Amino acid sequence: MSTSHTTSRLALGEGDGASAASTSSASPARTARADARSGGRRSYERRSADRRAPGDAGGAAPALVAAETRRLAAEVHDLIMQDLSWALANARALQDDPAVASRASTVVSAAERALAGAREVLGGLSDRDREKLVKAVEDSVRTAARGTPFMFDSTKVPPGAEPDQPTLDALVHISREAVTNAVKHGSAASVAVVLWYSEGWRVKIGDRGCGFDQGARRTGGFGLDSMSSQAQALGGKVRVTSVPGEGTIVEAILP
Numbered sequence: 001m002s003t004s005h006t007t008s009r010l011a012l013g014e015g016d017g018a019s020a021a022s023t024s025s026a027s028p029a030r031t032a033r034a035d036a037r038s039g040g041r042r043s044y045e046r047r048s049a050d051r052r053a054p055g056d057a058g059g060a061a062p063a064l065v066a067a068e069t070r071r072l073a074a075e076v077h078d079l080i081m082q083d084l085s086w087a088l089a090n091a092r093a094l095q096d097d098p099a100v101a102s103r104a105s106t107v108v109s110a111a112e113r114a115l116a117g118a119r120e121v122l123g124g125l126s127d128r129d130r131e132k133l134v135k136a137v138e139d140s141v142r143t144a145a146r147g148t149p150f151m152f153d154s155t156k157v158p159p160g161a162e163p164d165q166p167t168l169d170a171l172v173h174i175s176r177e178a179v180t181n182a183v184k185h186g187s188a189a190s191v192a193v194v195l196w197y198s199e200g201w202r203v204k205i206g207d208r209g210c211g212f213d214q215g216a217r218r219t220g221g222f223g224l225d226s227m228s229s230q231a232q233a234l235g236g237k238v239r240v241t242s243v244p245g246e247g248t249i250v251e252a253i254l255p
Contacts, residue, residue, distance in 0.1 A: 085229035144179035156196035178250040182207035206249040
């Protein structure tokens with residue numbers, strides 16, 4: 001397990017074939033269409049060959065496909081599932097209001113189906129290029145840190161331990177979102193991320209930032225709401241602790 005270090009005031013220890021048809025008797029129009037398709041295939045093959053780097057036996061195409069797959073998976077996760085989770089959480093809250101309960105239930109059902117469909121799409125994309133948990137989380141928080149000094153500790157992840165895909169997705173999303181908030185809104189001087197497994201998957205993100213007054217806070221905000229929604233969908237929870245001037249700690253516990 002790789003561990004990067006930076007000094008932090010926060011204690012982040014453990015917590016709670018296509019067949020070719022003969023054209024001899026085919027009509028001129030059908031023959032023309034077949035020639036066009038054949039020409040199209042040859043053109044595609046030439047373009048694919050042009051993408052390959054000289055001397056690269058495997059070609060560059062597989063790497064390009066893998067990169068595009070990762071990009072699409074990230075966009076489905078961040079641009080679609082995040083909004084769906086937020087909308088679903090709000091629709092569920094409306095079910096307690098007798099005036100709109102019936103319509104809210106319809107919205108909840110539709111959102112649940114859409115979220116399940118998005119998870120299937122994401123699962124299909126991820127299965128083609130599945131990353132190991134530690135690397136996926138570390139890469140996501142390193143990118144989110146945007147140059148801010150950070151520590152990543154995964155030494156308490158048992159060798160070979162891997163969560164299922166929805167849990168991996170949630171751990172990556174929560175870690176990335178928490179680090180993004182720390183850098184963007186908390187003006188963090190440094191960030192520390194600890195990932196471990198102890199009767200469930202856990203990740204704790206702490207920052208040396210400005211913090212906030214939890215008592216004066218009206219709601220969790222979109223970022224915290226989306227993190228909580230993802231954890232709750234898996235039977236887990238997210239806890240947030242913050243002190244003005246001392247920073248913020250976000251801890252996710254997933255079964």
